[in-house]
Amino acid sequence: MIQVVNLALLGFGSVGRALVELLIQKRAALKAEHGLEWRITALASRRLGCWVTTGGGFDPERLRQGQFVPAERLPTTDVGAWLDASRAGVLIETTTLNPHTGQPAIDHLRMALERHMHAITANKGPVVHAYPDLSALAKAQDRRFLFESSVMDGVPIFGLFRETLPMAELRTFYGILNSTTTVILEAIEKGADWEDGIREAQALGVAEADPSADIDGWDAAVKVTALANVLMGAGLHLDQVSREGIRGLDPAEVRTAHEMGSPYRLVSRIERAEDGSLRASVRPERVTGALAQVQGTSSLIHFETDVLGGLTLIEHHPRPEMTAYGLLADLVRAVTRD
Numbered sequence: 184m185i186q187v188v189n190l191a192l193l194g195f196g197s198v199g200r201a202l203v204e205l206l207i208q209k210r211a212a213l214k215a216e217h218g219l220e221w222r223i224t225a226l227a228s229r230r231l232g233c234w235v236t237t238g239g240g241f242d243p244e245r246l247r248q249g250q251f252v253p254a255e256r257l258p259t260t261d262v263g264a265w266l267d268a269s270r271a272g273v274l275i276e277t278t279t280l281n282p283h284t285g286q287p288a289i290d291h292l293r294m295a296l297e298r299h300m301h302a303i304t305a306n307k308g309p310v311v312h313a314y315p316d317l318s319a320l321a322k323a324q325d326r327r328f329l330f331e332s333s334v335m336d337g338v339p340i341f342g343l344f345r346e347t348l349p350m351a352e353l354r355t356f357y358g359i360l361n362s363t364t365t366v367i368l369e370a371i372e373k374g375a376d377w378e379d380g381i382r383e384a385q386a387l388g389v390a391e392a393d394p395s396a397d398i399d400g401w402d403a404a405v406k407v408t409a410l411a412n413v414l415m416g417a418g419l420h421l422d423q424v425s426r427e428g429i430r431g432l433d434p435a436e437v438r439t440a441h442e443m444g445s446p447y448r449l450v451s452r453i454e455r456a457e458d459g460s461l462r463a464s465v466r467p468e469r470v471t472g473a474l475a476q477v478q479g480t481s482s483l484i485h486f487e488t489d490v491l492g493g494l495t496l497i498e499h500h501p502r503p504e505m506t507a508y509g510l511l512a513d514l515v516r517a518v519t520r521d
């Protein structure tokens with residue numbers, strides 16, 4: 184039996200566009216392996232406005248060229264009204280991260296769940312600031328709230344624990360979760376100054392025009408909070424992460440550390456204190472072993488569990504296509520129930 188799923192895309196930047204490409208690429212396999220057909224029936228972004236379709240949804244080939252046909256632009260920017268008109272069974276949310284509140288993405292995901300849609304996001308903000316609420320709402324609505332690509336792109340971290348490690352207790356973890364700082368530190372190791380290092384990261388497309396969220400450790404702190412809250416039920420608030428960025432490092436010291444084989448990297452950690460409480464930190468450390476091998480935009484996370492001991496995942500050179508894969512994997516999970 185074929186299931187046709189209507190999708191509403193909120194956000195149409197690098198990740199949203201990569202998802203459309205991947206959906207087109209995997210169309211035949213989704214049908215053959217999962218009996219699944221998809222239509223994009225609604226699309227919205229801040230500047231593009233709120234678009235809806237009738238019949239079979241957007242023409243995907245024209246959509247990938249940025250042409251919204253056959254479709255109608257609603258005379259409103261109200262996301263609730265757009266969802267009401269969307270005919271969608273799934274909202275895929277890929278809007279910009281607001282690290283401090285997670286809004287307005289939290290409200291948008293909530294609106295989708297209230298309308299009995301599955302809610303899937305690549306955005307870390309809602310995971311950090313509203314994971315318990317959105318999960319409870321999804322459960323009450325018999326829908327799914329999924330966010331695999333919000334940390335380390337398409338690498339299956341949340342699904343790994345949820346689906347393949349039943350009863351495993353995650354005790355601690357550490358990793359290099361922010362690639363902009365690695366790219367900047369590597370440039371400094373090769374002789375660049377701070378400004379050149381930042382420009383190099385911007386040229387690679389990994390750093391924002393204002394890279395302070397990366398340099399000051401906010402991005403890594405958001406990731407460590409999301410992981411600790413979902414995988415360990417830590418109930419951490421972002422402010423509880425002890426956070427020190429790379430801004431205070433002396434370039435000469437960065438180069439010396441590199442020459443000695445133990446370079447500085449921005450390391451995120453969850454550790455357990457003697458009383459069993461969890462301590463979260465993000466700070467520059469001199470690293471060795473696997474952490475010292477992480478290069479460029481790659482990331483690494485190491486988990487310590489009670490049953491498997493250490494388990495390390497490395498993501499090599501991420502691209503928006505990999506984030507799109509995390510969304511696609513969540514879509515398949517959401518609509519093909521066991």
Ligand SMILES: NC(=O)c1ccc[n+]([C@@H]2O[C@H](COP(=O)([O-])OP(=O)(O)OC[C@H]3O[C@@H](n4cnc5c(N)ncnc54)[C@H](OP(=O)(O)O)[C@@H]3O)[C@@H](O)[C@H]2O)c1
Nearest residue numbers: 194195196197198228229230231277278279280305306503
């Ligand atoms: N890039 C990656 O590989 C990657 C990896 C992991 C996670 N993520 C996360 O995925 C999300 C999307 O990333 P991206 O690289 O695709 O970003 P992007 O290229 O900047 O695109 C963001 C999109 O969100 C839209 N948007 C922002 N605020 C909005 C609002 N309030 N209402 C409606 N639309 C809004 C933007 O619309 P306008 O252009 O119209 O303003 C744009 O279409 C972010 O949360 C990011 O942290 C990205």
